[in-house]
Amino acid sequence: MKYDVEVKISLKKGMLNPEASTIQRALALLGYNVHETDTIDIVKFSMDEDSEELVKNEVDDMCQRLLCNPVIHDYHIDINPQED
Amino acid sequence: MKVGVIRFPGSNCDRDVYHALELAGGEPEYVWWKENDFLHMDAVVIPGGFSYGDYLRAGAIAAITPAIEGIKKLVAEEKPVLGICNGAQILSEVGLVPGVFTVNENPKFNCQWTQLKVKTNRTPFTRSFEKDQLIKMPVAHAEGRYYNPDLDLLQDQDQIVLKFHGENPNGSLEGITGVCDESGLVCAVMPHPERASESILGSSDGLNFFKGMINY
Numbered sequence: 137m138k139y140d141v142e143v144k145i146s147l148k149k150g151m152l153n154p155e156a157s158t159i160q161r162a163l164a165l166l167g168y169n170v171h172e173t174d175t176i177d178i179v180k181f182s183m184d185e186d187s188e189e190l191v192k193n194e195v196d197d198m199c200q201r202l203l204c205n206p207v208i209h210d211y212h213i214d215i216n217p218q219e220d
Numbered sequence: 221m222k223v224g225v226i227r228f229p230g231s232n233c234d235r236d237v238y239h240a241l242e243l244a245g246g247e248p249e250y251v252w253w254k255e256n257d258f259l260h261m262d263a264v265v266i267p268g269g270f271s272y273g274d275y276l277r278a279g280a281i282a283a284i285t286p287a288i289e290g291i292k293k294l295v296a297e298e299k300p301v302l303g304i305c306n307g308a309q310i311l312s313e314v315g316l317v318p319g320v321f322t323v324n325e326n327p328k329f330n331c332q333w334t335q336l337k338v339k340t341n342r343t344p345f346t347r348s349f350e351k352d353q354l355i356k357m358p359v360a361h362a363e364g365r366y367y368n369p370d371l372d373l374l375q376d377q378d379q380i381v382l383k384f385h386g387e388n389p390n391g392s393l394e395g396i397t398g399v400c401d402e403s404g405l406v407c408a409v410m411p412h413p414e415r416a417s418e419s420i421l422g423s424s425d426g427l428n429f430f431k432g433m434i435n436y
Contacts, residue, residue, distance in 0.1 A: 151367075152325060152365075152391070154323050154324065154325055154326070154327040155323065155327060158327050201284070202276070202280060202281075202284060203276070205277060205280070205313065205320055207319065207320045207367070207368075207369065208320055208322060208367065
């Protein structure tokens, strides 16, 4: 079975996000008054695996070992079976 | 003393470090990132640069390469390891030193001379300084803001090596810009000792980092 995987990587609550605050300041320059700006990174790929459970375990491992730094990041994994 | 200078695709301070090691009286030798066994080295330096284009996070991809396996073998043999700038980011990504070096508070590339305070002289690299001695070395980074959720532990275990004195140019926690592991043998510093190794460069304070390692 083929699965589409999307990993969303965000900074832990309370962590400073200089990219987001710069974007918020730039939006203010254009006259947009926005608050609580945040940014997240999305990594997408597809995988062949026997079950969604196996995909989840493997992607979780990827997050711990490479995709995220557990000191500063939280992550969320979305898995969708591909339509034939 | 044979000192390995690790080279990743994107390392760019490797030749400067090589030169500074020679000035300090060492025998430097380049080590390509695909090597995982270089136990004939007495110490290693991971130089600065932009390994793997800083993709994902600075140091994240270098952290999973064979060279890191080789470095872990040296650490197990209690040999000194120094990570400078990108090398410091790599050591923190590997988890050989605590905390992270992440995006500067003011998101610009920070390239300037800094005044630093040596917070411990129990590492091979800082042993010739007095505790709280002020030294001068430059920084050059966009991801150098040190963060660690457990500052107390870091202080209690004497793992803070360098702090900015006066201006804190990147928003690091408590101005911390150099940390070590519990043993003090693995040290990660954002400032560049190799760029402050000859008086003609504006400071020779950095040379002591290499001399200290070589005479260890």
